[in-house]
Every structure is written in structure tokens, then in C-alpha cells.
Amino acid sequence: MTTFLKSFFCFTITDHKVADCGNFSWDDITKRTTNFSTQIASGGFSTVYLADSGFTAVKIQPTCTDRLARIHHQELEILVRLRHPNIVRFLGHSCDDKEQDQRALLFEYAPNGTLHQKLQPQYHLTWKTRTLIAFQLAQALEYLHGIQIIHGDVKASNILLDHHLNCKLCDFGSAKFGFTSMVLPPSSTKMNRIVMGSQGYVDPHYLSTGLVSKKNDVYGYGVILLELITGKEAFDFEKGEKLTESMSPVLNGAVGVEGVVDPRLRHDDGFHLDEVKAMLAVSGKCIHPSPMVRPCATQIVASMRNKFLSLAHL
Incomplete structure (x- = not known):
């Protein structure tokens, strides 16, 4: 060196x-x-x-x-x-x-493993813990984007949980400096392009353009919100279906949110359906097809602080 x-x-x-x-x-x-x-x-x-x-x-x-x-x-x-x-x-x-x-x-070392692990059926994360993790992750992204760093692989398995189940974003192997960059020239074919991100979390706009930006991180964040609400994984390998696809009728208002909420939350004393709807609304904006419509991390932090009672003092 x-x-x-x-x-x-x-x-x-x-x-x-x-x-x-x-x-x-x-x-x-x-x-x-x-x-x-x-x-x-x-x-x-x-x-x-x-x-x-x-x-x-x-x-x-x-x-x-x-x-x-x-x-x-x-x-x-x-x-x-x-x-x-x-x-x-x-x-x-x-x-x-x-x-x-x-x-x-x-x-x-974060002794409670990853968010992906803790959303598995054998575990139970309370609604209050889930909202706090979502808020802390938004704060981490706000910090990164403020110093012009794109994480590049925001997903549940890259969120470590400490002794108190606080969020610890990890794995910066795909991270990049700056707000936008091309991973390969536009003439490169999709077959030759090195894809950043993981299945179920990858921004479709990035896949079609090769453009890496902070809004890729925001898209991955939106997928994680859907995981926190439903308890389901970002990609169902048995069905070959993305969570964003299966949740589309709910996000579009054609189906009520009650039927997709993680069953483990229904008897949670701190569970509020209005907060689920608020989180779902944030998710819908984050995974919007147009990056221009997606909120920035600062807007997400402010929105969550305003809409979630347990976060008002943070």
C-alpha cells in the first residue's frame, strides 16, 4: 500500500x-x-x-x-x-x-444478527421496534447522502441489529462517492453490465439506464418498509415474485392494507393501523418508477417524525 x-x-x-x-x-x-x-x-x-x-x-x-x-x-x-x-x-x-x-x-460486532434474520417466522419484532429501525435507517441514509456517498446495496441483510435492536447499516462494498455516476457507458449491454444491488431491491430505473444515484438507495429503503409491514422477503424465490409486485394492488389502493400486515403484529399493543398506512404511503413514494418523484432521505426522516408517535421525541 x-x-x-x-x-x-x-x-x-x-x-x-x-x-x-x-x-x-x-x-x-x-x-x-x-x-x-x-x-x-x-x-x-x-x-x-x-x-x-x-x-x-x-x-x-x-x-x-x-x-x-x-x-x-x-x-x-x-x-x-x-x-x-x-x-x-x-x-x-x-x-x-x-x-x-x-x-x-x-x-x-452486532449480536442480534440482521434485520433479514429477525423478520423470519421464528422471531418477533414489535411494531415500535420496526418503526424505530425504519427511522434509524432513514437517518443513516440522510447522513450518507449529505456527505455525497451512495450505499448501493440497501437491503435487510445489510442492516445489523445491536444489543438493543438498533439499526447498524453495513457492507459498503458497492458504495460510491458522488450523487450520480454511470456503472458502464450507455452503449454497454445489460448482459455485460455489473449490476449493483440485490434481487428484489434493485431500482428498475438503474437497471434500464445504468445510472447510479442516491435515489437507488431510496428505492431499496422503500422495499425494506414493505418487508417491515408484511414480514415477507423482498423476493419470493418459490413464486419468482418481487414483494413490490405482490404489494402493487395495496399500494394502488385496490386492496386494503389490513390483509397484508404481518400476522405477528395483530396482537401487538403498540401496533397502529394508521401508522402502517403512513409507512405504506412513504414506501409507495420511495419505489415510484420515476426517481424524480421519490423523496430524499431528509424528507423521509421529517415525514416519519411527524407521523409516528413513538418517534416524535427523536
């Missing part, structure tokens, strides 16, 4: 405050994870291990190709800029020259 990049990880660049972080050797990583003995998650290009007796999560990424190395360094450049209570805290990284094929990123 160049001297410039090493210094970048420890100082303020262009007036943006960066997170306190450590630079660890590969031997440090091996000891902290007890020789990678406890795997807690895995993704397309990374594996996550528990470290420091359950206080730290270590994300191991391959950097064996130029493309993967660029993705790793871009994620690092973004992570060191972030400091928000609803974004997973970045603790440090490893760039040991002896391990050229893989790098480590260290984060705070």
Missing part, C-alpha cells in the same frame, strides 16, 4: 472527519479471531469471523485480482469517513504485505 493511502486512513481529508482506526498485522488478525475459528457470515466476496471474545467482527476479503483490490480500497476510503450511530462502526484494517491475496476489515 502506498504511503499516501496509509496516511489517508489516519487523517482528515478535504475537511471530512474520518473514523479512528487501527492498522493490524495479519498475525494480529489471526490471534484476535483465534485462528479464524468462528465464522458468523459469508457473502459473494467475503467471509466474516468473530474476534475479541465476541466484541469485534472481522471481514476477510480476497484482493487477488485488480478489480477486487480496487473494490477493497474504495470501501476503505469510504469507511474511514463514516461516523454515525446507525452505521456499523469501523475499527481498523489489515494491509500486511505478506498476505497479498486477502485483506481484513474490523467492525463492531
